[in-house]
Amino acid sequence: MAQKLITTSELVGKRVFADKSSPKKPDAAKKLGKVRHCVFHPSQRRCVGFIVKRPDLLWMFRRRDVFVALNGYDVVDGRILVKRAPEATDKGACKALGVNWDDCVLWVGLPVVGEDGTAYGLVGDVTFDRHSGEVESLQITQGATANALLGVKEIPASMIRGFKRGIGSALNVTGEGEEPVLGAILVGDEVAELSAEGGLAAKAGEATAVVAERARETVESVKPAVSSATKAAGKAVNKGAYATGRQIKRASGMFAAFKEEYDKARHEDD
Incomplete structure (x- = not known):
């Protein structure tokens, strides 16, 4: 992970260790867990860190997840090693980053x-800058089969407008009488002109139309409920789609409810 650019898929699942070094044990480290989600700034196109899922205690008791700032770790011998500084994790990291934890966003899986x-x-x-967190691009998924046949469309950062609340999918688990918080990533209309890359459809001749229709059906199954307010693009952009702190308190797992639907949509035609 020494390159400048890195992707969320490269980070998620990586093992994370806490720096426990001392004068007597300069290379000591303790296993902390694995990267579970990448976390993004509530009003900027920037990754601010990631969430580490800690192993359950005695395989029974769930431990609290740990937030690690993007500048709060080093890579040593291929391992993610979290620094001992207070601004590297949790509240100290949020304070140093100048962000409210409850406002931060999980991009992966959003419509x-x-x-x-x-x-x-x-x-x-x-894809984002390993050091600054600035987003370089994002890929759109339509399900594994559709991706293989049609290819994947990659959107550059310049076409990403920001976050939009009030449309998309529920980001939190609500209680009785509470309205779910909705959110989506808003992109420019020029995205429609982008060509997908890596698919087989371009070589499929007449089959292309059939494949495209199948992919359209896949997208329709997860299509956000878009209201007329959606078209008033700039007004509600970058207000943040709440997807971290409040949701952790209400759900047994981060993004649990939405992720079930997301995973189902991705693999429904496998």
Whole structure:
């Protein structure tokens, strides 16, 4: 992970260790867990860190997840080693980053919606600068089979408008009488002109139309409920889609409810 750019899929699942070094044990480290989600700034196209899922205690008791700032770790011998500094994790990291934890966003799995209300699919992977966190691009997924046949559309950061609340999928688990918080990634209408890459459809001749229809059906199954307000693009952009702190308190797992639907949509035609 020494390269400048890194993707969310490269980080998720990586083992994480806590720096426990001392004068007597300069290389001591303790296993902390594995990267579970990448976390993004509530109003900027920037990754601010990641969440580490700690192993359950005695295989029975769930331990609290740990938030690690993007600048709060080093890579040593291929391992993620969290620094001992207070600003590397949790509240100290949020304070140093100048962000409110409850406002931060999990991009992967969010619906991607155009300014005209077009639903393009879901965020499948995000490429960002390893050091600054600045987003370079994101990929749209429409399910494994559709991706293989049609290819994957990659959206550059310049076409990503920001976050939009009030449309898309529920980001939190609500209680009785509470309205779910909805959110989606809003992109420019020029995304429609982008060509997908890596698929087999371009070589399929007449089969292309059939494949495209199948992919359209896949997208329709997860298409956000877009209201007329969606078309008033700039007004509600970058207000943040709440997907971290409040949701952790209400759900047994981060993004649990939505992730079930997301995973189901991705693999429904496998």
